Amino acid sequence: MKKTILAFSRVSPSLLEPYKDDYEVIIISPELGDMDAQFEAAISNAHGLIGGSRRLGEAELAAAVNLEIVSSISVGYDNYDLDYLNRRGIMLTNTPDVLNETTADLALALILATARRIPELDSWTKEGNWTQTIDASQFGCDVHGKTLGIIGLGKIGEAIARRGRFGFGMTILYSGNSRKPKLEQELGARFVPQEELLSASDFVCPVVPLTDATRNLIGRKELALMGPESILINISRGPVADQDALIEALQEKTIRAAGLDVYVKEPLTNSELFNLRNVVTVPHIGSATTDTRNAMAKRALENLLAGLEGRQPRDLVHFKK
Template sequence: MNIDKKASVVAYAALPDSCLKQLQQHFDVADFTGQSGLRRNPAFAAALAQAQGVIGSGLAFDRALIASAPQLKVVSTVTVGYDNYDIAALGERGILLCNTPDVLTESVADLSLALMLTSARRVVELGSRVAAGDWKRPVDSADFGSDVYGKTLGIVGMGRIGMSVARRAHLGFGMRVLYHSRHAKPDADREFGAQHCALDDLLAQSDFVCVLVPLSADTEHLIGAAQFARMKRSAFLINVARGKVVDEQAMIAALKAEQIAGAGLDVFEREPLPADSGLLGLRNVVLLPHIGSATHQTRLAMAQLATSNLIDALNGRKPRAMVNSDCWPLRV
C-alpha cells in the first residue's frame, strides 16, 4: 500500500528536530512534542481524528483512543516496550504497531550492571554522607558492602538485554550466570556457561536477581512475597524491566525486614514515583527515574528508528521493527 506522501501524522512526546524535519519532508505533521495533557487537548483530538500515522511515547493507546482515530494505519512508538498499547484493538483495525528494539540493548545492560555495583557497594547511601559533610569517622564494618566479582547472577528473561548483561557479568566480573526464560538459549550456555533453570532454583541460588522480562498478563507480579522468601538474605534485586513485574508492596516489606539485602530499581508500579511511596527513605534501595535508555546516543537512535519505521510503513515499505507483524501489509 502506498499512501500519499502528504498523509497526516501526529507527533507527540520528545522527538529531536532532525526527526521532525524528516517526517515533515514526507507528511503533513501535527506537532505536539513536549506537550502534556494530550487526552484533554481538543487540538490533539482533532489531529488524531485525521491521522494515518502516529509517533511518540508515554501515551496509553487504549481501545477508546484508538477508536477516536478512524483513519489510523500505523503507530510508531519510540520505545521497545509496548504495554501501553491495546494490541487486540489495534489488530482488529489492522493498525500496525512498530517499536525500537536492539538500539537500547547495550544502554540498559550498562545500567543493570551499574545498579548491581551501586547497590552492592552502597554507593548512593555512603556517597550522600560525604556530600552532606557527614564523613567524621573511618569506615568500619557497619558501612561494608558486598562483593560483585565471582558471585552468582540470576537473569529473569534472557532476551537481547539479558544476553548483554550476562556477557558483562561473566566476562567482566567472573560471575556464574543462571537464567530463567521460556526456552533455553544455547548461545548463552556456550558463551557464558549459563544455566537454564526454574525460577525457584534461580532465586534460591542467586546473589543478584536481575529482572528483564517484558510486562504481560503472565509476568505481572512475577516476583512477589513467595519469591522474595526464596531469595538469600544477602541477595539484591535489580529491576530495569517494568515496575509491575515486581509486587512493589511485597518488595517494600522484604526490604524493611531485611529479608533481602537490597534493591536497585529503575522502574516502578507508578511513575513518577509517588511522594508517599514506601520505597523512599529506605537505606537499602537505589532509586532511579526510569533512565534505562537515557543516553544521548541511544535516545537519538530510538527516535531515528521510530521515524524510519513510520516513513517506511506509510510509504509501502516493510519497516525494520514490527510488534504485530500480522498487520503487515497495511489494509487499504
C-alpha cells in the first residue's frame, strides 16, 4: 500500500509529479476551494506533510492517525506544537541555510530603504510634490561607515554582517549566547552586552528564533536605549519586538525609523504602522524569491522522502519516541 503525501502550501505540483508512482500525492490548492476544508478531508490518510505557514498542533493533527513526518518549508518552526509532535513521535524537519543569503539581502534592502526613506520619497515624488530642489525635510541618513548591531550572529546574522562590513564599511557589534572568535577576526566584529549594542548602534537587527526568551526581546526599555537616530530592522519573527511599544517609539520619534518584514499577526491587513511615514513594511518576504523558494521546497522534499523511507532526514528538528 502506498504512503500518502499531503502538500499543504508552497509546493509546485511539478515537484511531486515524479513521485506519484510511489506515493499517493494530494496537493491542496486555492483553486479547489476552501484550503482548510481540503486539509481536514485529507489529513487522516497522510503519512507525510510538506508545506509552510500553517499552524499545526493537536487540534489540527488529531485525526492524522498515520502521520510520520512534517517537513516544513521554512527555517522557523514556532508555528508547530513541538511537545505534541514529540508525544506522537512525529518527525519535524525544516530548511536551514538555504535562505541565509536571500534573507540577508532583504535586511540590507530594509536598511537602505529606511535610511534613505525610499518608499516615503517614492510616494512623495509620485504625488507631485517635487516642484523644486529638495531640502533638509527630504534628507535621509548615511549607511556607509555607520554601526550595525546584530543580536544573534548565527548564519543569517553573519551574512548580514558581511554585507554591512565589506559592502558599506560598517562597524559590526553583536550580542548573543556565544562569542564567534573567527568572525570577530574576519569582520572586526565586537562582542558586547545587548544594552551596549542597543545604545551604540545606528542600525539594530535582531536575528533570533522566536522562543519564550526572545519574545518581546525589543521592548520599551530597549527602544529607549536605542536613541532618536537609530533604526530597527526586524527580519526574524514579529513577536521578537513589542509591536505596541515600537509603534509608540515611531510615533514619538524616540527612534528614527523601522524596517519590518515580520509582525505579531500575519497577514498584516490593518495596523497603525500603515499611518507612519518612518516605517517600511513588507509582507514577510525574507525568502520570497523564485530561486530560494524552489531550493527550500526541494530541500524539504528530500527531508520528507528520507523520513518516509525510514532514513534520518538531513534537517531533523526533533524526534522522540
